[in-house]
Amino acid sequence: MKIDPDNPADLSAQIAGAIRDAIMSGALIVGDRLPSEAELAEQFAVSRPTVREALKRLAAQSLIRTQRGAFGGAFIHRLSYRDAHAQQITTSTLLLGMNDVSFDTACEARFAMERACAMLAALRRSPDHLATMRAEITRQGQPGLTDEAFCASDVAFHRALVDAAGNPVLSYQLAGAVEAMQPLMNMITFSARSRGAIIALHSRIADAAQARDGALIIAALEELEHDTRQLAQSVFNARAARPKPA
Amino acid sequence: MKIDPDNPADLSAQIAGAIRDAIMSGALIVGDRLPSEAELAEQFAVSRPTVREALKRLAAQSLIRTQRGAFGGAFIHRLSYRDAHAQQITTSTLLLGMNDVSFDTACEARFAMERACAMLAALRRSPDHLATMRAEITRQGQPGLTDEAFCASDVAFHRALVDAAGNPVLSYQLAGAVEAMQPLMNMITFSARSRGAIIALHSRIADAAQARDGALIIAALEELEHDTRQLAQSVFNARAARPKPA
DNA sequence: GAGTTTTAAATGTCTGACAAATGAAAATCG
DNA sequence: CGATTTTCATTTGTCAGACATTTAAAACTC
Known part of the structure; x- marks a missing residue:
């Protein structure tokens, strides 16, 4: 779960894919908390809306659930x-x-x-x-x-x-x-x-x-x-x- | 595919759900073009980033495909x-x-x-x-x-x-x-x-x-x-x- | 010590802007 | 007139910054 080529197409899809791979490989397990949107944005060197689009893709597949508020964030969701x-x-x-x-x-x-x-x-x-x-x-x-x-x-x-x-x-x-x-x-x-x-x-x-x-x-x-x-x-x-x- | 209650929670999920229902009910068929993001934003009375998050959710399920450029947009995708x-x-x-x-x-x-x-x-x-x-x-x-x-x-x-x-x-x-x-x-x-x-x-x-x-x-x-x-x-x-x- | 208030962190949303792609229409040239 | 090139408007992709809302921990009060 590292990099995106500087190919500036489908950035959000690439980020979603990287996180999805990390989940499916077991590097991220149920209950783990992803970094905050701001941190992810910095990590991937993109803006926060782009990160959010990626997270929404994952949410659509029930891979993560998000929680608002302090100590909230995106958590790996157990697929029921x-x-x-x-x-x-x-x-x-x-x-x-x-x-x-x-x-x-x-x-x-x-x-x-x-x-x-x-x-x-x-x-x-x-x-x-x-x-x-x-x-x-x-x-x-x-x-x-x-x-x-x-x-x-x-x-x-x-x-x-x-x-x-x-x-x-x-x-x-x-x-x-x-x-x-x-x-x-x-x-x-x-x-x-x-x-x-x-x-x-x-x-x-x-x-x-x-x-x-x-x-x-x-x-x-x-x-x-x-x-x-x-x-x-x-x-x-x-x-x-x-x-x-x- | 009309409205969202003024419940300001999960707006993008609601919009995605409305469009998904329209697809599954047959109101939108393969090849149809959705209105542009700006038009959808106006229709649903939300901002464009919110519309985009909804569209990304649908893209994650392969329900739509997007194309850039003039006469581009989001098209209902045939699920292969x-x-x-x-x-x-x-x-x-x-x-x-x-x-x-x-x-x-x-x-x-x-x-x-x-x-x-x-x-x-x-x-x-x-x-x-x-x-x-x-x-x-x-x-x-x-x-x-x-x-x-x-x-x-x-x-x-x-x-x-x-x-x-x-x-x-x-x-x-x-x-x-x-x-x-x-x-x-x-x-x-x-x-x-x-x-x-x-x-x-x-x-x-x-x-x-x-x-x-x-x-x-x-x-x-x-x-x-x-x-x-x-x-x-x-x-x-x-x-x-x-x-x-x- | 129990209950209340404050506060910081995080997501949800909005506004405004620019870049890039793309196809159509207009302009140009042979 | 026909073919080619250029221009251009439209639309998605991305960014930056801001504010509202929620939430739980921490601080405070009694």
Whole structure:
């Protein structure tokens, strides 16, 4: 964490990078206090606004937290699962939304990863997880539920399944895959019949989790993936066949 | 994307959040140009440095890119797989490094996700993927290879396996899980014997991929997970029994 | 000794300014 | 007239200095 070449372009990015490297290499550890903005400005031979821009970059990635007042400053922040979660969802959502990722590709990735949780979920699911899954199934069956609310409940159900695996790293990684799909799922209109099919599969998953039968969860997830992709295709086909009248 | 309450705390964070929401909701799409810093300052009734801090936050997340000069400015940036990849690795590495995540937990999550790619990899692997895997296996057998280089080659091998699944979303999600493990793996010293066992399993995986046998890949990955966790445990036990002499 | 006040240090923000880059329009030249 | 060069306005990048606000430690009072 020393120098910037006298290349006067992107000074704040260079400084942010230097500090980020120091954090990732372990030279700076959680709780450490960075020098004050004035000291950093002197150290890097730049002005205070430039230092501040660098610090804001780091703050945007939850690498530091700042505190005002005497003996305040910028402190290395412990990246919580919560923060990592939020960043993961933001990044995944944008990646899917901006890159014309096909529904099939996203769906395939999501269910592949979710099936990876099935065995562990069967092994470790708690009564709490089961209760959450049952509650969401009940909600999904309520009449008058909007498509958006149905999707939100679907996400909550699958989150419960993922969390049941009892591995926070897995939960964090899956958060992006499951939640980033929601904008894509919201483009689908769910008929009463397709809702019924989904709910039935959710019930089979919950039953299998209760019976601690991982293979059964996987089988149900495979059916769910198949149904979802077919439903999406039929919706998109119908939409393509009838171009918007405008 | 309108207002900030007259709460004069974290103005730049509020502005960044407002613009981020506008991007994620689709109100701003890729290629759109934001108003100039001066215009944004007037719109939000703040000074230009405050606007700049907000823009730097967004730039840190690769949401915008800036261009100097006339008709330059801040443009909504298409989040590429490459950018998302890099962010994913940064976040995952820090999450594992800062939170005392046990080796077992990280290892379990990683192999669970990797097994999720096995079936697709068997189906879609190209000769290129096989060649990469074989090349890394060869490198891993070379004498005099440092532990660090061995780990790097191990990561490259597993990346090839993940990429063989032919799903860019899956590759992006797995990048964090696989690469973030490297600092943890680097803490292990690999004996010649354990290297041999790992290489043998890698060969079995490559063979299975060549034969398009997904179940065999999964079986080898399960053995690899078991061996890796056992190896790590023995290393850590030995280290705990003989506290550092200092 | 407990409670209050003072004070110094640090971030948050603003104003004003200049440098550098950049593309478009205008001016110039063949 | 066409091609090239020059000019120029716009915008980001950076700097300097200043003031407001927050905060916790230190000094002070009773």
